[in-house]
Structure formats: C-alpha cells, structure tokens
Amino acid sequence: MIDALPPGLILILGGVLLPVLPAWARAPWMLALPLLTLAAIWNVPLDASIRLEFLGFFLEPLQGGALARLFGTVFALMSFAGTLFALTQPRVTELAAALVYAGGAVGCAFSADLISLFVFWEIMAVASTVVLWSSDQPGAGKAGLRYAVLHLLGGAVLMAGIAGHAVSTGSIVLTALSLDSPASWLILGGVLLNAGAPPLSAWVADAYPEASYSGMVFLSAFTTKTAVLVLLKAFAGAEVLIWVGLFMVFYGILYALLENDMRRILAYSIVNQVGFMVCGIGIGTEMALNGAASHAFAHILYKGLLLMSAGAVLMMTGRRTCTDLGGLYRSMPITTTCGIIGALAISAFPLTSGFVSKSMVGEGALGEHLVWVWVALQAASAGVFLHAGIKYPWFVFFQKDSGLRPADPPLPLRLAMILLAVLCVAIGIWPSALYSLLPYPVAYEPYTPAHVVTQLQLLLFAGLAFFVLLPLMKRTRTVSLDVDWLYRWLGPRLAKALWRAWEQAGAGLERWTAAVGAAVAPGLRHSHGPLGLLGRGWPTSLSVVLVLGLLALALLLGYER
Template sequence: MFEMLPPALALIAGALLTFLISSKGLRAAVVITAPLICLYMIWQIPDGVVLRGAFLGYPLELVEGSPVRRLFATIFAIMAATGAVFAFNTARRTELVAAQFYAAGAIGVCFAGDLLTLFVYWELMALFSTVVVWCGGTEAARAAGIRYAIMHLLGGVVLKVGIEGLMVNTGSLDIRPLLATDFSTWMILIGILINAAAPPVSAWLSDAYPTASPSGSVFLSAFTTKTAILALILLFPGEPVLIGVGLFMVFYGIIYALLENDIRRILAFSIVNQVGFMVVAVGIGTEMAINGAAAHAFAHIIYKALLFMSAGVVVMRTGKTLCTDVGGLFRTMPVTMVCGVIGALAISSFPLTSGFTTKTMISQAAMDESLVAVYFLLAAASAGVFLHAGIKFPWFVFFQKDSGLRPKDAPWNMTIAMVFFAGLCILLGIFPELLYPLLPYAVDYVPYKMGKVLMYLQLLLFSGLAFFLLLPWMQRTRTISLDVDWLWRRGLPALARISARLSRPLISAGQQRLQSLVGSAGNSIRNTMGSHGPLGRSWEIGTTALWIALLLMMYVVFYYLM
C-alpha cells in the first residue's frame, strides 16, 4: 500500500495535526515523527510510475520513483526531522505547521512524474515558505516576505506559461529531458532558475532568509534551491547555458559574501555560490557530473543547515545579527563554535568532510570533459568559499576581538540537531561509500588520491594565508550590500520621489483647471436649472402641453426611421 501513496501526505497530515494539537509535547512528537514516517514511505516507492491520475483529459503521473528522486526526498525528510528537533522548543506553532507543508511541497516535487503535479507542489512550497519568512515576527520579515512572495509568484507564472506552451506544442506533460530551444522551454528553464536563485533574480534569497527566525532560516536553507536543482537534473541535463549561469552564481556569491556584515546574509549569499557548483554540474550533464550535482546537493543541505543552526543560536542568544556586534563567543559557546567550524570546513571542501567527497566529483567531471577553464575556475572558487564561509564566518563570530558578550550555549534540543549534522559532515567525508550507492548512476570515483588531497590542502592553506594578510582591508562595517534589490530598496523610492517632485506643477495646474471647469459647470447648471433659468422657471399649461406634443412626435418619427 505504501508504495502507491505520495510520501508528502505524511508531512501534510503531520502539519494538520500540529495545527490542531495544543500540547507542546505532543506537537514536538508529531513534527519529529511525521518526517520519519515520510522517510519510510520514500523507500517503499520502486522505480517507475506507481500512481496515475487525470486532469481535463490529460494523464497525470502523481508518483514516480527513481534513484535521484529518492536521494533528494531522503535528505529533505532528514532535514525536516532534524530541523524540527532544532526548532520545536522555540518556534511558534504557525512556523512548525508552515515548515511541514513546505517540506511536503519539496518531497512532492521529488516524486512528481508530470509537470502539472510538479507545479502544484512547487506553488505549495512558495506559499508556505513565505509564511516561514513572516514568522520572523519583525517588520523587516513582513516586508521581505512580501517581496519574497512577489518574486516566487512571478517565477510560478513564468513556469506555468512554459508548461502550458509545452503542453500545447507536444500534447504531453511528462517530465523528460528537454533543451532550451523555443519559447516554452526557455520559460520553464527561467522559472526553475528563479527558484535556484540565479542572478540577476537572486536577491529574494539574501533579502528574506536572514529576516526569518533562527529556526525558520534553517528550513529555508534546505528546500527551495535544491528542488530547483532536482528539476534541472530531470528536465535540463546537459543544457550548455547552465555552465555559464552556474559559474556566474559561484563568483557572485563569493564576492557578495565577502562584502557582507550580517551573519546570516553571509550564509545566504553562500547558498547562491554553492548552488552555482550544482548548476555547472547539471550543465556538463555527464553521469559523473549528475552524480556530483546530486551528491553535492545532499551534502550541502546538511552543512548549510548546520551553519544556519550555528548562526541562529548566536542570533537567538545574543540578539545580534551583525559581525561587528559579536566576537569571542567561543568562550561560552564551545559546542556552537565547534559545530559551526565543522560546517565551515565542510563547505570549504576540506578533506575528511562531506564537501570534499562531493564537490570534487564536479571538478572531476569538468576535467573528464576537457573543460579546463571550468575546472580551474571551480578550483579558484573553492578558495573563495574558504575565504568567506570557511574563515570569515567563524573568525568574526567566534574568535577575533572579544565583544564582551557571554551568552549561554545552545539549548539541548538545538545541540542535538547541530551535533547530528556535524557528525554526518564528518561521516560522509570519511566514508563516502555510504552516499555513493544512492546516487543516480554507478560511481567509479575515488576522492582520496594523494595529488588531489595535496592540491586542495595547498589551495585552502594559501587562501587562508591571503585572508589574514588582507585582514586590515576586510574589516567589518555597518553596511548592507545591495545587488539587484537596490531597485526596490533605493531605486524605486528615489524614482517615486523624483516623479512626485517633477509632477507637482502639472498636478497643481490640473487641479486649478479642474476647479475652473467645476465652477463653470456649476454656473451653467444654476443658470439653466435655477428659478430664473429656462428649465427652472414656471411654464404655462398650454406651453407645457405644446412641448410634450413636440417631444412625442419626435420620438415617433425617430422610432419609425430606425
């Protein structure tokens, strides 16, 4: 029976129960148990289509299994359960409910066998991820949530236009490999890239994620961009344009993360950077590259959530969000510090961490296809990742100057979640064979070769040396780094002010003209309808009867002429 049910139903049922249950203890049990039940259901689904339906005469494939679909669904379920452990003690009921619906949408996308089913779950994610942003509970979260919703509604419209065009042109809604060759496929690709946070439409991520609650940002880091990667793997493997898009994302994220001061905005820009590696891999499109994209997405969800957990604990305990306001926290937050450092090493592809055993697959895929420029650009980007996430984040937050703050370490439930993910980062780094069999294609890759390990160690060593040599030029400032969000933060308000100033004389002249016209019309009405006007004064009976007869005669003539 379980192999025919959408696994997302377990999380939807859990969300409804969480909404109805008033006991905090029972809610905690539900939000942790529902993802585990979902995980069991995921691994009951065999390869191929197992549940079909129909809509307006079009066949639907509601549940379709494959290795890559199960891989993404598995890490989404693990993330939902671990995120619930991290969040249940501090998050509001609304956030827990929204997070479960959000995760259900992501898992629904994983097993959608047709584009219409995918679109429905896609929009479910957009709706409830917006609610997660709003649960930040601040004015900044409310405004960012509105901007986030507008951007994802726009992306949904673009995706829907592409799906409808493809349906009209081919008569099929099946999910299958495509190439961006016509308007419909380009619209589908653009709609997916909006969710992947590909510049220039990536500002929604760095705008919204840091304004969510400490637990909300953990959930947000996991699902939206990675479902976009799965959609690209299923729909556009080997699309050449994705190599260029991915490389741009890689360096865009590095530059803005190095400029950023807000603790969680650094990590938000880092998401763009890491997703760029996966987009490049999908663009290469070989079996090794697709394995690398899937494996790196799996590892990325773990270490990025770990970094957001570490940052979230700091924000929760100190009430500070800027690097300029914290420092020296290792004294009283050793567990949070150690977990944050492990996450930083993993994202930097340090040997014996999960980032090394997955990200190097992407570089190897580029070398296998003789894409030498891509290989060296990805290697340089790995050094940049170590600069902003591997060193900058832990150095400024936990070390360097002593801010004088002495906050408590993470609560027990948050500690459990962080230690679990930190352990997975190391486990998958030491024993990659635990992950490789789950990948979509057979793996013939050995990550720990002496030359490769030495190259990455040298790369990280010299980038670390560069960081400390350039430290005087990397001092933190109380600024917000703007990219395309300059348009709505600065550009549109400035345009409104200029327009108001330029149009003020025209508005004033228009008001005067309107007042003059109203005055003239009033005088004309008074002259006509007033007591001395032709239509207002008293008429003799005979004259009135004559006018009525003339009007009736005109009406009869007009009626017969028509």
C-alpha cells in the first residue's frame, strides 16, 4: 500500500497526528517519519505513475523520475536532520507544522500535474506560516502575517496561471512551458515569488529570521528549493531566468554584507544561492541543469548546517546581532567547527559539497559561450566567501571577545550539526554519489588542477580583501532598508493618509450637501409644500382629464406609426 501513495503523505499525516501522541512517543515518531519517507522515496520506481481522473483532467500526484528522487531524498534527509535538531523544542505545534511542511515539499517533488502541485504547494504555504507563528521571537506575529499575505498572493497568481493554461491547452500536465502566453507568465511569476526573486524577495529576510532557533532550519530548506524544482521541470532554458538569477546573486550579496543580524545575513545568503540555481536553469544545457539541481541538493545541507549553528548560538545566548557576539569559539567548539564547515561549503571550498556543485553552473555558462555570465558568477563566488564564508563565522565566533561563555547546545542539536557537516564533506570528497542522482549523465570532473587552483586563488584574495577592509566590514546597530519597507513602513502610513484624506473629503461633501440643501429648501417648500402647486390636493375631475389627454396623445403617436 505504501508504494501506491505519494511519499509526502507519510510526513503530512504523521505531522497531523503528532499533537495527539503521548509525550514519550513524539521523539521516536518524529525521527521515524523522515526515514520512512526516505524509504518510500527509494521504493518508487523511476517509471512509476499514479493517474486519477478529476473534472475531466487526469491528476498524477505521483510520478517517479531522477529529479523527483533527487529532491525527495534531500528533503527527507533535511527533515530528519531538522527534526533531530528540534527534539528539545517544547512547542508541539511548530514540530507538527514542520513535518507537514516537509511532506508538502516531498509531494511537490513527485507531482506530475499542475493541480496536484498546487495542492501540495498550498499545504507548504499554510504549514510554513504556522511554523513561523509558533516562534518565540517578538516579531514573529507580524512577520508571519506578511509572509502569509505574500504567499497567498503567490498562490493566487499561480492558480490563475494554471487555470488559464488548462483552458487554453486543455492539459494540466507539469511539463516544459514556453513563455508565449499570459498563463505561462503567471505560473512563472507565482513560482518566482516562492523562489525569492525580485521584486518580492525581501520576504525571505523579513520572515525567516523571526522563526525559532529550529524553525528557520526548516524554513530555509523547502520553499525556495521547491520553487527551483518547478523551474527545472517547467522553465528550463528560459533566458529571462539568467537575468533574474544574476540579480538575485548580487542582491543577496549586497544586503548580506550590510547586515548586522547573523540570521538575516544567512537569509539574504539564501536568495544569493538560489540565484545561482535560477541562472543555471536559465542557461538550460544539461550541464547547467545538472549544476542547478546538484547545487540545490548541496545548498539545502550546508545552509541547514549554517542555520543550525546560528540557531544554537541564539538558543544558548538569546542574542542574534553580530555586535553582541564574538569569542564564542572558546566555549562552543562543536558549534564553531560545524559553522566553519558550513561556511566553507557555501564558499565552494575544495573537499566540500559546494565545490563540486556550484562550479557546474559556471561550466554550463562557458559551454554556451556566455563568458560574461561566467565572469559574473565568479565575482559572485568571491562575494559569497566575503559574507557567508568569512563574515558570519568571524563576527559570531571570533572577532573581539563579547564576554559570553555559553556551552554547546544539547546533544540532539550537536548530533544534527555533526550529521550535516559529515554530509557536506562526504559529498565534497565523493561527488560521484551526488552525480549519480542527477537527471542527466554527468561528464564533469571537479578536481582538475586548473579548477582547484583557480578556486583557491579566488577564495584567498577574497579573504585578503575582507581583512584589509575589516574596519569597513565591522557592523553597527543599523537597519537595512529593503523593498519590504514599501509595505511595512510606507504602505501602512500611506494607507492611513489616504483614509484621512477620504474622511476629510467625505466631511467636506457632507457640508456641501447640507449647504445646497439649505439653499434649495425654500423653493422646494414653495412648489412641493402643502400649499404648493405640486404638493396640494387636486380634484378628481382634473386627474381624469389629464389621464384622457395622455391616452389621446398615445393613440395619436401609435396611429402615425
């Protein structure tokens, strides 16, 4: 029976049942669900398919394939690691919602039609909002509301595109779409909003850092990467995505360098890294698509590791700004080591997962003679090392001593970090294990002397630039204004100003109406009052004469016709 169901349902149903379980059973239940899901994913044959008829269309909530297995596998791995990291989390609502959220992502990975995709997509939106609202951070409530509004907007745009596509083509199959109709553009817009693409990309840094120490680990893994998965399936080779991806790459770097909040640094880094994937999808060659898919796999793991280290710091110190931290390596050696491994992986350091995945996107650009794209991606790689590879670990774990001496977090959190750190290094050492899961055959060798030397030179000079410019890199207690300022600060104030203007206009109209009424009232009383021509009683005979006159006029007009 389990082979005949979408694997994501295991996590969804298990998450729904979690709150009713006794307390002693919750931990083993939560750890077992991702492992059962992973087993179910690998039990799905690559050519498997489930077809259900619905309103004249055929739904395919389960279809095997290399891409589905790749993303399903990493989603299940991340849900296990995230659950292990969250075992000490007392809020059961957050844990249940996180499992449902992960299940929605796995469901999207195996969906082969647009309706099934939309259903799992909205499950993710609702569950991730609950994860955010379950946080103990002071800004979680308002951030969650903004997050919900934007994702409901994205879902509405996506649904409008799906409906338009179904009407115009008579098909809801999730396959390659060409951008030759408004419906296709609406689908692309709804997907790009979830990917954190401009202009509505600020929700990532607005919402994610307000989650709990464990909630942000889940949030970082699924929404944006599910959007990457859909782009891989539906819009591979769309040239516009090259420009969108490059914008995301440099936008994320710029804001991450300006940030003082360690979790906002890593949130902007999500946008930056997803930009590499989107750019690879836009290039559209097999090499570039393999690079985008493998980088999504690697990114989920090393970004989860980085956010676990940041979550551990938040949990043990209660602080999240770089100006309040520093010197934590003295008392948090495991957290520091794992954070450094994650920083090296995101910077594509040799022998880490980022090195064997990110470079494939650049190789794909060179294969299409897009030299300017390759140069931009190389420059962006240096920027990644500046903000995530050096800035985050330096200001959080090193720099000047803050005087804080927190211990490493509890055992489950340490085990989760160690697990992801091992995976990041293992993939970097044995990339063939990852390459075997990719959708196209891989003819790429990352460990060539030229590639290794070039990458080490890039990282070396980026690191040198960081320490030379260290006085400029030091953060102050400032707030970075992003596009969300338009609807967080300007929008409400503009709405209040317009409402006040409307009230004033209404009051003015009311006064004008009263003045006009006072001016015409005497005339109306004269004509329509008790003694007025139109107000006093008329004799019945006069009424009969008038009726007969009107009847005669009607007869004459009818006779002429």
